[in-house]
Amino acid sequence: MAQKDFTITKVMTKKPKPDDQELEFGKHFTDHMFVMDYHIDKGWYDGRIIPYQPITLDPASMIFHYGQTVFEGLKAYSTSKGDVQLFRPDENIHRLNRSNERMCIPTIDFDLAMEAIKQLVSVDKDWVPKAKGTSLYIRPYIIATEPYLGVAPSKQYKFIIILSPVGAYYKEGINPVKIAVENEYIRAVEGGTGEAKTAGNYAGSLIAQEKVADDGYAQVLWLDGHEKRYIEEVGSMNVFFKINGEVITPALNGSILPGVTRKSVIDLLKSWDIPVTERRISLDEIKEAHQKGQLEEAFGSGTAAVISPIGELAFNQVHMVINDMKTGDVSKRLYDTMTQIQYGDIEDPFDWTIRV
The missing domain is CATH 3.30.470.10 (Aminotransferase class 4, branched-chain amino acid transferase, N-terminal domain)
Incomplete structure (x- = not known):
């Protein structure tokens, strides 16, 4: 006992x-x-x-x-x-x-x-x-x-x-932030400790964030440690992209932290009948979607910030502005719904909350 x-x-x-x-x-x-x-x-x-x-x-x-x-x-x-x-x-x-x-x-x-x-x-x-x-x-x-x-x-x-x-984790709040793609340092690799919430993962990520902070970027977008092609996380958050009506997030592969907010986002999207897919997604695919005008929204999800919209992605002197640096409808709806459940302002249909 x-x-x-x-x-x-x-x-x-x-x-x-x-x-x-x-x-x-x-x-x-x-x-x-x-x-x-x-x-x-x-x-x-x-x-x-x-x-x-x-x-x-x-x-x-x-x-x-x-x-x-x-x-x-x-x-x-x-x-x-x-x-x-x-x-x-x-x-x-x-x-x-x-x-x-x-x-x-x-x-x-x-x-x-x-x-x-x-x-x-x-x-x-x-x-x-x-x-x-x-x-x-x-x-x-x-x-x-x-x-x-x-x-x-x-x-x-x-x-x-x-x-x-x-208070709020990001001073920007629900307003979109600028993110730099990291192509030098690696956060984690499959078989390593990326899926565990352990201190070394975060210590090893600090140098990349420090490198871009002076240029006005809130965080970095991490790529996979093998090919440096596939998107994994944004800062210490999971990341989502809305492309042509479908929301896509990198599949859990052993190097990505299984976020509680990530899981909640997926559950909410499914309950709204918004298509949501967990799979590998490359930076090239994001770039192509942006060129075609199909990259509608991007956002990070995590306990501290809940939902953090991404207004710009920068890599190799390319600056991709997403949704005119405005918070997207899905990002806003997710943030509003999740925080309203958290604060007890609306009914909790998922039994996510526990009274102390």
Whole structure:
């Protein structure tokens, strides 16, 4: 039986809360955190909610040397009825365990992880912002803590959850952003760790983003690591293209992260009878569709930004403007519908939300 009777130690003095209207992404943190330990001889044990505080690790902890870690990202929303609800936390927990398996980290009992998220959000419920477009970002993660310098899976870990009240991820909001195609660096390859949500994937992607930021590009479009022809992700998001009435997204191939928002977009499109296809799509195909006037929309999808329209793609001195740098009808409908479900403004026909 998984432990769910967590001990709760509350802060003596609460932090001042930032103004909802001035929230940025990931800069403020709530009063409490969840921590649970693992030892190969004991399994997961001692789940506890404690005041938010620094963690102390041995300098030889394996996380520092071999990067054995996974993380997740989901959100809690304040509804118009005064409730707080989560959006598809079950999908995040399942993906966390798939990442665990890839990174040789022990899996977490599903019910235990769900209860930890619910209880922590409940304890810090007054941190869930209420202004439009804001939410409480939830970051569960696991790190290897065994002090050992041999290259092998750790025998000790910590499972931690922290919370952060956030505003919009991109300052542009639902307005289209400019994206540069990356043809030098590789984000991930099939058989690697691209389908796992692990820190090294993101560290390795930073150089490409830094390279184009000064030229006004919000992110980069990643190509496959074998031929550098086929589109994979945009920044840290999944990507969709609407071509001649059909929405196309790269098929999951082992190097692409299976996004929860990606899955939700596909479910919504199918429910609207809008053709949606998961398959390989090349940059040449995108270029040809643009030349023929058939590239109607492009957008990224992810937990942080939900839907981020792409207004321009740039590569090899070619600048493809999409939909006159305007947000497309499908992108807008997806964003509006998903956020309305998340905030409880419309009925949730998919049972995606869970009340805390």
